[in-house]
Amino acid sequence: MKARIYVTLKNGVLDPQGKAIQHALVALGFDGVDDVRQGKFIELELRETDSVKAKANVEEMCKKLLSNPVIENYSIHIE
């Protein structure tokens, strides 16, 4: 069973990495970019076969390790 996790900075939290990408894009001539936010994408291969249990498990992982709930949001997709 596969879990995909998207970790993004919450709105209002400064994203210097995103700003750096935006400046680099402008320097390369791509000037139609208003905003850039960078996040993390994590793919887990789970042994669990029950999708409800898997989601609860991954939720726990996100809270304990994969994201910083103070400044980041996460979303989980199980398939």
Add this chain to the structure above:
Amino acid sequence: MKARIYVTLKNGVLDPQGKAIQHALVALGFDGVDDVRQGKFIELELRETDSVKAKANVEEMCKKLLSNPVIENYSIHIE
């Protein structure tokens, strides 16, 4: 117009960051995880309103800056 870009390492390319996450998860007691791969997730806010042009533009950005085509794959979602 928003573009979401997912950059992942190609299959077969070693992912030390993913391995580190996997070991940390095991250390925390999550032992049902067979594999972890970490990628990047980039969200662009574009001024372009034509989705075909936007996609072509973002494709170009991915090739030139956002991904390393030698070791990474990318996928683009325009909305």
